[in-house]
Amino acid sequence: MNKKKSYSPALVSILIGVVLCGLVFGLLFLVRNTLKANDTGIVQMAQTIGRKIVDPYPINPDHIGAVLLSLLGAIMLVVGAALIISGIAKLFEAIAENERNMMSYVPGALMLLCGAVIAYGFAKALLLGVTRFSTEGMYVHLFIDAGILLIIAALLIGMGCSRLVRAQKYNRSVKIYGMPPADVNRSMGLKASNLISGIGIHTLLVIMSVVWLIPFVCIILQSFRVETAMPVGYVLPKTWGFGNYTGLLKTDFPKWYLNTFIMALVVAVLQTIIVLCMSYVLSRFRFKMRKPLMSFMLILGMFPGMLTMIILYRVLKDLGLTQANAVPGLILVYIASSGMGYYVSKGFFDTIPKSLDEAACMDGATKAQVLFRIILPLAKPIVIYTILTAFMAPWGDFVFARYISMNTSAGMNVAVGLNSWLSLDQINSHYTMFCAGGVVVAIPVTILFLCLQRYYVEGVTGGAVKG
Amino acid sequence: MASVKLTNVKKIYDKKVVAVHDFNLEIKDKEFVVFVGPSGCGKSTTLRMIAGLEDISEGTIEIDGEVVNDLQPKDRNIAMVFQNYALYPHMTVYDNIAFSLRLQKLPEDVIYNKVTNAAEILGITDYLMRKPRALSGGQRQRVAIGRAMVRDSKVFLMDEPLSNLDAKLRNQMRAEIILLRQKLDTTFVYVTHDQTEAMTLGDRIVIMKDGYIMQVGTPTQVFEMPENLFVAEFIGAPKMNIMRTNLRRNMNGNYCVTPFGSEIEVTGFKNEELKALNARDGEIILGVRPEHITLTENGGPNTIPVTLEVNEMMGSELHLHVYTEDGTRIIVRVPTVDLDPEKRCSLVSGKKLNITFTGKVMHFFDPKTERNILVKED
Numbered sequence: 001m002n003k004k005k006s007y008s009p010a011l012v013s014i015l016i017g018v019v020l021c022g023l024v025f026g027l028l029f030l031v032r033n034t035l036k037a038n039d040t041g042i043v044q045m046a047q048t049i050g051r052k053i054v055d056p057y058p059i060n061p062d063h064i065g066a067v068l069l070s071l072l073g074a075i076m077l078v079v080g081a082a083l084i085i086s087g088i089a090k091l092f093e094a095i096a097e098n099e100r101n102m103m104s105y106v107p108g109a110l111m112l113l114c115g116a117v118i119a120y121g122f123a124k125a126l127l128l129g130v131t132r133f134s135t136e137g138m139y140v141h142l143f144i145d146a147g148i149l150l151i152i153a154a155l156l157i158g159m160g161c162s163r164l165v166r167a168q169k170y171n172r173s174v175k176i177y178g179m180p181p182a183d184v185n186r187s188m189g190l191k192a193s194n195l196i197s198g199i200g201i202h203t204l205l206v207i208m209s210v211v212w213l214i215p216f217v218c219i220i221l222q223s224f225r226v227e228t229a230m231p232v233g234y235v236l237p238k239t240w241g242f243g244n245y246t247g248l249l250k251t252d253f254p255k256w257y258l259n260t261f262i263m264a265l266v267v268a269v270l271q272t273i274i275v276l277c278m279s280y281v282l283s284r285f286r287f288k289m290r291k292p293l294m295s296f297m298l299i300l301g302m303f304p305g306m307l308t309m310i311i312l313y314r315v316l317k318d319l320g321l322t323q324a325n326a327v328p329g330l331i332l333v334y335i336a337s338s339g340m341g342y343y344v345s346k347g348f349f350d351t352i353p354k355s356l357d358e359a360a361c362m363d364g365a366t367k368a369q370v371l372f373r374i375i376l377p378l379a380k381p382i383v384i385y386t387i388l389t390a391f392m393a394p395w396g397d398f399v400f401a402r403y404i405s406m407n408t409s410a411g412m413n414v415a416v417g418l419n420s421w422l423s424l425d426q427i428n429s430h431y432t433m434f435c436a437g438g439v440v441v442a443i444p445v446t447i448l449f450l451c452l453q454r455y456y457v458e459g460v461t462g463g464a465v466k467g
Numbered sequence: 468m469a470s471v472k473l474t475n476v477k478k479i480y481d482k483k484v485v486a487v488h489d490f491n492l493e494i495k496d497k498e499f500v501v502f503v504g505p506s507g508c509g510k511s512t513t514l515r516m517i518a519g520l521e522d523i524s525e526g527t528i529e530i531d532g533e534v535v536n537d538l539q540p541k542d543r544n545i546a547m548v549f550q551n552y553a554l555y556p557h558m559t560v561y562d563n564i565a566f567s568l569r570l571q572k573l574p575e576d577v578i579y580n581k582v583t584n585a586a587e588i589l590g591i592t593d594y595l596m597r598k599p600r601a602l603s604g605g606q607r608q609r610v611a612i613g614r615a616m617v618r619d620s621k622v623f624l625m626d627e628p629l630s631n632l633d634a635k636l637r638n639q640m641r642a643e644i645i646l647l648r649q650k651l652d653t654t655f656v657y658v659t660h661d662q663t664e665a666m667t668l669g670d671r672i673v674i675m676k677d678g679y680i681m682q683v684g685t686p687t688q689v690f691e692m693p694e695n696l697f698v699a700e701f702i703g704a705p706k707m708n709i710m711r712t713n714l715r716r717n718m719n720g721n722y723c724v725t726p727f728g729s730e731i732e733v734t735g736f737k738n739e740e741l742k743a744l745n746a747r748d749g750e751i752i753l754g755v756r757p758e759h760i761t762l763t764e765n766g767g768p769n770t771i772p773v774t775l776e777v778n779e780m781m782g783s784e785l786h787l788h789v790y791t792e793d794g795t796r797i798i799v800r801v802p803t804v805d806l807d808p809e810k811r812c813s814l815v816s817g818k819k820l821n822i823t824f825t826g827k828v829m830h831f832f833d834p835k836t837e838r839n840i841l842v843k844e845d
């Protein structure tokens with residue numbers, strides 16, 4: 001039956017998605033566990049050198065159990081979801097085919113029921129596993145539990161009702177006029193299946209986004225906690241306030257922020273220009289050694305950038321561009337090899353028909369005018385992609401920034417600066433401020449993404465050249 | 468407004484593929500020249516060399532007496548219409564047409580006048596604010612022409628501009644190109660693989676094959692005096708019938724051909740020419756156009772008995788596909804008015820007919836060189 005086919009790809013994608021989701025969960029916990037183990041190691045080390053000892057994270061042997069529990073929960077949740085979806089699909093197929101025999105609705109209904117029970121049970125197991133660590137996690141647990149159930153229920157009920165109404169209209173129209181109503185242009189069965197997979201995918205997306213949002217929510221909540229400044233084992237602050245944000249102004253944070261911002265801005269501009277020009281040349285011009293140059297850069301790009309760290313440090317130190325002067329030094333480092341990142345944009349430029357260039361040439365455009373007036377407007381998504389990646393790289397860089405600023409606060413970027421607050425002698429007085437700093441750092445990047453993200457979706461070459 | 472001269476132009480791709488060999492042509496001012504030939508014969512390559520989009524491997528191209536080999540396309544003042552239109556998809560029709568004018572930094576009101584004027588001529592005024600993807604094929608074609616038109620360029624190049632259109636639209640656009648040409652009154656080079664387009668549009672036709680020019684001439688010349696077998700077969704639809712036969716003098720001293728055992732006398736000016744040439748008896752390739760074959764009532768020494776295979780009714784004429792006793796296929800074109808209805812009905816598959824050739828319009832080709840023996844070598 002081809003009707004079944006119409007929702008099976010959706011099922012497969014859901015399966016993959018949820019398995020991935022489970023893996024993410026698992027990883028999350030494993031990472032958390034290892035982090036803890038390391039912290040304890042550091043703590044023990046600190047103990048031996050006689051520092052003040054705090055052990056905020058006792059290792060719980062139960063953690064492995066929690067990981068397993070959440071993995072199992074996630075997998076069974078998938079099974080449950082699959083059952084629910086196929087159950088609903090079966091029901092709608094039956095409705096669409098205008099079945100009079102009540103028995104034909106039974107398998108669908110049964111599947112739906114089983115799926116719902118299994119999914120609910122294991123969703124709880126999953127959430128219990130997730131929230132095992134902290135007692136305060138119970139809040140999160142309850143909140144998510146209720147939220148997910150509400151969303152699923154609302155989606156299903158809403159969609160189901162509208163389906164039922166339309167199915168009724170359909171049946172009446174067929175009965176009275178002998179033909180489907182005007183607003184139904186496809187077979188109901190197909191439509192029902194598409195709808196189901198739509199619901200499935202959206203439910204999944206909602207679940208996944210909730211899961212992914214948890215750490216961010218935690219950080220934001222922590223940043224408003226003013227009763228103590230040290231890391232604690234609960235999520236909801238007991239006293240709320242903006243103290244951490246105002247406190248940031250009194251530290252070196254504004255300096256770090258400015259450093260990062262300047263670097264990101266300069267690198268975004270320069271790197272975008274370099275990458276786009278490089279890609280244009282490699283895509284449109286034919287010159288000697290073009291192919292060898294491209295493969296040379298490809299191979300060169302395979303070496304990890306870290307390899308150059310020591311020599312770069314030496315060179316920059318000789319130029320006087322380290323420590324307090326790290327900002328220009330880092331800008332040099334970031335844009336130095338940016339021309340080698342031409343693949344993505346060259347690939348995109350290659351898809352723009354060459355006859356457009358030729359037409360522009362005939363119209364009297366120079367090569368530069370072709371690039372700026374024809375190619376770039378058509379490659380808007382890739383231009384924006386380039387700008388974003390160029391902006392993000394210095395924004396999140398830690399290794400080079402750390403190395404070249406060398407413990408000099410004036411040359412640090414936010415990542416390095418904030419990290420310094422997590423050192424043993426600062427963490428207890430700066431932890432919440434660290435969270436606040438994290439939130440402030442996230443703001444411009446988030447705004448940038450929100451503004452530019454719509455360009456990704458814009459289709460551009462439609463109607464250019466008749467195929 | 469300009470003449471174009473190509474001298475010994477040669478194009479070699481990638482150091483091995485020779486796309487154009489030794490191309491010599493002089494295009495006069497305000498002439499409409501059509502390059503025609505089968506796919507891959509180098510028409511586009513030649514055109515693109517004139518435009519400056521391809522390097523010239525050897526030889527020179529002159530525009531108005533100035534060698535332009537090393538000039539960029541933008542400095543040649545040439546306009547071109549591409550086969551796939553190549554409209555800028557991110558610009559409106561207005562901006563597409565105005566693009567070249569903006570690059571010339573003309574004032575906006577001048578641009579406005581020029582664009583609206585061109586749009587009016589082409590009948591695309593209503594679409595000026597649309598993006599190309601919202602246009603039909605024919606409308607896009609007009610925009611592409613409009614974009615080339617506003618430039619007042621010296622030479623107007625068109626590379627198969629009609630090949631993406633359906634048959635009806637193509638006929639309509641062909642007529643419009645003739646009108647456009649009268650309005651623009653400039654030098655045109657037009658590429659097509661369609662011999663009808665070539666015949667109807669061109670002042671002169673350049674017929675090409677595998678990178679060589681086979682013949683250059685007016686439509687009448689290439690139709691009536693094809694220099695070689697290739698041109699003879701390429702020009703004219705349906706295609707000329709070709710057969711191997713013998714040429715000899717008969718008792719009256721006139722030349723005659725002997726296809727399929729019959730004996731058909733060459734008459735009129737062809738006979739005179741053969742006499743003047745004092746052509747030797749011997750094997751020959753005979754070419755007869757389908758419209759120069761007639762059906763005869765009775766058999767006889769100067770007729771060929773054939774059997775009808777397919778009868779294609781084209782409206783004003785019939786295309787009769789017949790085969791001779793030895794299986795050679797021949798196409799005969801008979802105007803419908805020449806046949807009474809009764810006769811027309813009897814023309815069904817399997818019917819035996821007699822045909823003969825009109826003596827004064829036969830073409831003779833050398834079996835070895837495939838050249839027309841009546842055209843003097845230069």
Ligand SMILES: Nc1ncnc2c1ncn2[C@@H]1O[C@H](COP(=O)(O)OP(=O)(O)OP(=O)(O)O)[C@@H](O)[C@H]1O
Nearest residue numbers: 480481484486505506507508509510511512513660
């Ligand atoms: N960029 C290129 N590299 C190598 N060979 C090429 C290139 N462009 C064209 N050719 C070759 O040159 C010859 C002539 O090509 P051209 O495009 O001029 O043909 P055309 O007469 O325009 O054919 P069509 O009617 O199909 O457009 C062909 O054999 C083609 O394979």
Ligand SMILES: [Mg+2]
Nearest residue numbers: 510511512626
């Ligand atoms: Mg071509």
